[in-house]
Amino acid sequence: MNRGTLTPLGNDDFFKSISLGLSQDAFDIIVDGPVGIWVSQASPTRLFVNENAKRLLQLDSNDGVFTEHSPPCLSHLLKHPDKKGLQTCQGSDVFSFLISQRASTYTGLFLRCPESDLPLAQPDEQELLKLVMQLPHLAVQGYDHHGKLIYWNEASSELYGYSLDQAVGKNMEELLIPQSHQGNFPTIYKRWLANPGVAPNRNCIRMNCQGQKIQVQTTQIVLQNGSREAELYCLDYSDDGTRRQQQQLHKLEYYDQLTQLPNRQLMHSLLEQSLKVGQQLDLCTAVMFIGIDKFTLVNSEFGHEVGDHILKKVADRILTIASFQDLKSRFGGDVYALSFNVPKDNKQVSRIARRLLAALSKELHLEKGPERISASIGIALSPFDGEDASTLLQHGDAALAQAKADGGGCFVYFDPELNRSNHRVHFIANDLERALDAGELHLSFQPQFQLDSEMLCGSESLIRWQHEQLGDISPAEFIPILERQKGMLVLDFWVTKQLLKTIQEYLEQGIEPPRIFVNLSAATINHKDFRHNVSRVLEKYNVPSHAVGIELTEHTLIHNEPQAVANLHWCQEKGIKIALDDFGTGFSSLSYLAKLPIDIIKIDRLFISAIDKKHNRELVKTIIAIAHSLSMEVLCEGVQTREQEDFLREHGCEMVQGHYYTEALDSEQWLALIQSKGPNRHCV
Structure with missing residues (x-):
C-alpha cells in the first residue's frame, strides 16, 4: 500500500491509529487533498499536520508548531470554535472548524483557503465528509431534506443507543431531539438546510434511546445530492468521562434510588x-x-x-x-x-x-x-x-x-364520572386558603338547651362555606376532604380565632354568652404545639377558658394517642369542657371511655330519629345509663318532635339541640337569642 507523506509530531500511537484505521482514499485526502489537517493534544502544540495545513498556518516545517508569523487568532479559535475568519500572514482568509476524535484527548482543525488554487467548491465538503465518516468515535448521521435518516454509523449507535435497524425509517426529531425542543424543530431544520457548507462546531443537547438528555459537540455539513436536494450530515461526539458523569446525574435525577425504577x-x-x-x-x-x-x-x-x-x-x-x-x-x-x-x-x-x-x-x-x-x-x-x-x-x-x-x-x-368527582375534591382541597382570605367561610351557631328548665345553656359552632363558584358546600363534603388532604390544621385555627373574636366582642359589650363548643380535628388535638396555641389565642382575645368547649368525634380519639389524651387532660384542668360527638356510631368501648377526659356524651341523631322503634329506644336508654355511670352528662342532637323530647327527659338526658327548638343561627341571630333568654345559671 503506497501512502503519501504525513508528518507525525510527538504522538506515534495516535498517528498509527489514524493511519491504520482509514482507507487509502481517506488517507490520501489527509495527505494530498486541498483540505488542511492539523491535530493537537490539549493545547495548540503538535501531533501531526499535512502540507496544506503547514502552508495555511505558516507552521515551521521541522517542528510543526506555530511561528511568530502564524495567525495570531489561532489560539482564540481553539477556545471559540464557532469563529471562522482566520487570517494568515499573507492576508488570505482561512475557513476552519474544530473537530475531535475524543473531546478530552485530541483536537483537530480542518482548514481550507478561498484562493483560486484551493477552490472552495462543493467537492471539498464531499471529500471531508468521506474522511470524517471513517474516524472512530465520531457519530455521523445523515438526513434527507425531510429530516428522515439516510446514514447512521456504529459510533452513532454507541453514543445514542439505537441500533441501525432501530434508527432506520425515523426522522431526526423523534430520534435525537428532546421533547422540550420539538415544538419549533421543523422551522430550525429548514433553517439549517438553507445554509450549505460546514456550520461552526457547537455544544448542543440531544436525546438517547432511553429519553436521557446528553450534551454533545456537533458539526453540521449541508450538501446537495444528485437531485440537488439538500442533505444534512451531523458529526457528533461526547467525552466518555463527561458522558459517564452525565449518566450518573441522569440516574439520580430520573431514577428512584430505592428500587432503581x-x-x-x-x-x-x-x-x-x-x-x-x-x-x-x-x-x-x-x-x-x-x-x-x-x-x-x-x-x-x-x-x-x-x-x-x-x-x-x-x-x-x-x-x-x-x-x-x-x-x-x-x-x-x-x-x-x-x-x-x-x-x-x-x-x-x-x-x-x-x-x-x-x-x-x-x-x-x-x-x-x-x-x-x-x-x-x-x-x-x-x-x-x-x-x-x-x-x-x-x-x-x-x-x-x-x-x-x-x-x-x-x-x-x-370512569369519567369519577374524574369529575375527583376534580371537585381536588379543587375544594386547594381552594381553602383563598376562600378564607375572600371571606367565603363563616360561623353559625346551633343553640343547646337544658331539658329540665328549657333554658339556653350553650351552642355548637358550625362552619359554613359559601363558595363563589360552587355555591353552598356542605361541611359533610369539605371536612372529610380537608382531613384527607391535611388541611384541617388551617381550618381549625381559623375557626378557633373567629369564635374567640366573637366572644371577645360580646364580652366588651357586657354580654356574657353561654359556653360555645368548637369542633376540632385529630390533627389539631394531636399537634405538639396544641397547648401553646390554645393558651396564646385565649390570651390574645382575653377570653376565659370556661367560655369555650371542645367537641371531638370517636374517630378523632380511636387511636388513643398519648399526645391527644394528655392535651385533653390539660384542657379539663383549664376549665375547658370536652364533649364526645356522634356517640354510638364509632368504635368506643366502655374501658376506652373510662380512660378519656370526657365531660359530655352527645347521642347521634340517628338513634333519636327512630325512637319509635323499640331497639333504638333501648339503645338510647343504655347510652344515657352508661354516661351517668361514668359521671358524664348527656346531650342529644337532632331532636325534632315533642315526643322525642319527652322520652329524653323521662330517661334523664340533660341537654338537647335540634330543629324542634331552632335551626342554626348566624351571629346576629345568635346574639339576639342570648339577649332575649340569657344564659341559664345551670349551664354546663
Missing part, C-alpha cells in the same frame, strides 16, 4: 413515546397505578426500614409480571406505575391486573416473620381515557384512589 418524571417522558407508537400501530396504551393498601400503618407498626424492604419486594414482584418492553416506574411513595401497549380490548389488561394482585398478595418474609400485604390498582386506557401522558397518568391515579376507596385489594377502570 424510573421515577415520575422519566415515566412521563417514556409514556409520551409509547403513546406515539401505540397510535401508529392502532394499539391501546394501558396505564396501571399500583398502590400498597394501608402502607402508612405498615410503616408505623414495623418502621421505615421494614417499609423500604417491602417497597423493594413489591418492585421485584411487579418486574416478574411485567414484560421487558413494558414501562415500569415507582411513581412516588407506595405507588408504582406500569404501562404497555395491547390490542384495543381490556381482556388482556384485566388478566395482567389479576396476576399483579395475586403476586402482591403472597407472603413477604420479614425478620419478624411472614406478613401479607394487599394492593389496589387503578387503570386508564388510551385513547379512551386520554391521548397524552399527563391526562392518562392523572386518570390512572384517580382510578387508584377509587380502588382504595372501594376497600382495596381490587382493580378499577377509570
Whole structure:
C-alpha cells in the first residue's frame, strides 16, 4: 500500500491509529487533498499536520508548531470554535472548524483557503465528509431534506443507543431531539438546510434511546445530492468521562434510588413515546397505578426500614409480571406505575391486573416473620381515557384512589364520572386558603338547651362555606376532604380565632354568652404545639377558658394517642369542657371511655330519629345509663318532635339541640337569642 507523506509530531500511537484505521482514499485526502489537517493534544502544540495545513498556518516545517508569523487568532479559535475568519500572514482568509476524535484527548482543525488554487467548491465538503465518516468515535448521521435518516454509523449507535435497524425509517426529531425542543424543530431544520457548507462546531443537547438528555459537540455539513436536494450530515461526539458523569446525574435525577425504577418524571417522558407508537400501530396504551393498601400503618407498626424492604419486594414482584418492553416506574411513595401497549380490548389488561394482585398478595418474609400485604390498582386506557401522558397518568391515579376507596385489594377502570368527582375534591382541597382570605367561610351557631328548665345553656359552632363558584358546600363534603388532604390544621385555627373574636366582642359589650363548643380535628388535638396555641389565642382575645368547649368525634380519639389524651387532660384542668360527638356510631368501648377526659356524651341523631322503634329506644336508654355511670352528662342532637323530647327527659338526658327548638343561627341571630333568654345559671 503506497501512502503519501504525513508528518507525525510527538504522538506515534495516535498517528498509527489514524493511519491504520482509514482507507487509502481517506488517507490520501489527509495527505494530498486541498483540505488542511492539523491535530493537537490539549493545547495548540503538535501531533501531526499535512502540507496544506503547514502552508495555511505558516507552521515551521521541522517542528510543526506555530511561528511568530502564524495567525495570531489561532489560539482564540481553539477556545471559540464557532469563529471562522482566520487570517494568515499573507492576508488570505482561512475557513476552519474544530473537530475531535475524543473531546478530552485530541483536537483537530480542518482548514481550507478561498484562493483560486484551493477552490472552495462543493467537492471539498464531499471529500471531508468521506474522511470524517471513517474516524472512530465520531457519530455521523445523515438526513434527507425531510429530516428522515439516510446514514447512521456504529459510533452513532454507541453514543445514542439505537441500533441501525432501530434508527432506520425515523426522522431526526423523534430520534435525537428532546421533547422540550420539538415544538419549533421543523422551522430550525429548514433553517439549517438553507445554509450549505460546514456550520461552526457547537455544544448542543440531544436525546438517547432511553429519553436521557446528553450534551454533545456537533458539526453540521449541508450538501446537495444528485437531485440537488439538500442533505444534512451531523458529526457528533461526547467525552466518555463527561458522558459517564452525565449518566450518573441522569440516574439520580430520573431514577428512584430505592428500587432503581424510573421515577415520575422519566415515566412521563417514556409514556409520551409509547403513546406515539401505540397510535401508529392502532394499539391501546394501558396505564396501571399500583398502590400498597394501608402502607402508612405498615410503616408505623414495623418502621421505615421494614417499609423500604417491602417497597423493594413489591418492585421485584411487579418486574416478574411485567414484560421487558413494558414501562415500569415507582411513581412516588407506595405507588408504582406500569404501562404497555395491547390490542384495543381490556381482556388482556384485566388478566395482567389479576396476576399483579395475586403476586402482591403472597407472603413477604420479614425478620419478624411472614406478613401479607394487599394492593389496589387503578387503570386508564388510551385513547379512551386520554391521548397524552399527563391526562392518562392523572386518570390512572384517580382510578387508584377509587380502588382504595372501594376497600382495596381490587382493580378499577377509570370512569369519567369519577374524574369529575375527583376534580371537585381536588379543587375544594386547594381552594381553602383563598376562600378564607375572600371571606367565603363563616360561623353559625346551633343553640343547646337544658331539658329540665328549657333554658339556653350553650351552642355548637358550625362552619359554613359559601363558595363563589360552587355555591353552598356542605361541611359533610369539605371536612372529610380537608382531613384527607391535611388541611384541617388551617381550618381549625381559623375557626378557633373567629369564635374567640366573637366572644371577645360580646364580652366588651357586657354580654356574657353561654359556653360555645368548637369542633376540632385529630390533627389539631394531636399537634405538639396544641397547648401553646390554645393558651396564646385565649390570651390574645382575653377570653376565659370556661367560655369555650371542645367537641371531638370517636374517630378523632380511636387511636388513643398519648399526645391527644394528655392535651385533653390539660384542657379539663383549664376549665375547658370536652364533649364526645356522634356517640354510638364509632368504635368506643366502655374501658376506652373510662380512660378519656370526657365531660359530655352527645347521642347521634340517628338513634333519636327512630325512637319509635323499640331497639333504638333501648339503645338510647343504655347510652344515657352508661354516661351517668361514668359521671358524664348527656346531650342529644337532632331532636325534632315533642315526643322525642319527652322520652329524653323521662330517661334523664340533660341537654338537647335540634330543629324542634331552632335551626342554626348566624351571629346576629345568635346574639339576639342570648339577649332575649340569657344564659341559664345551670349551664354546663
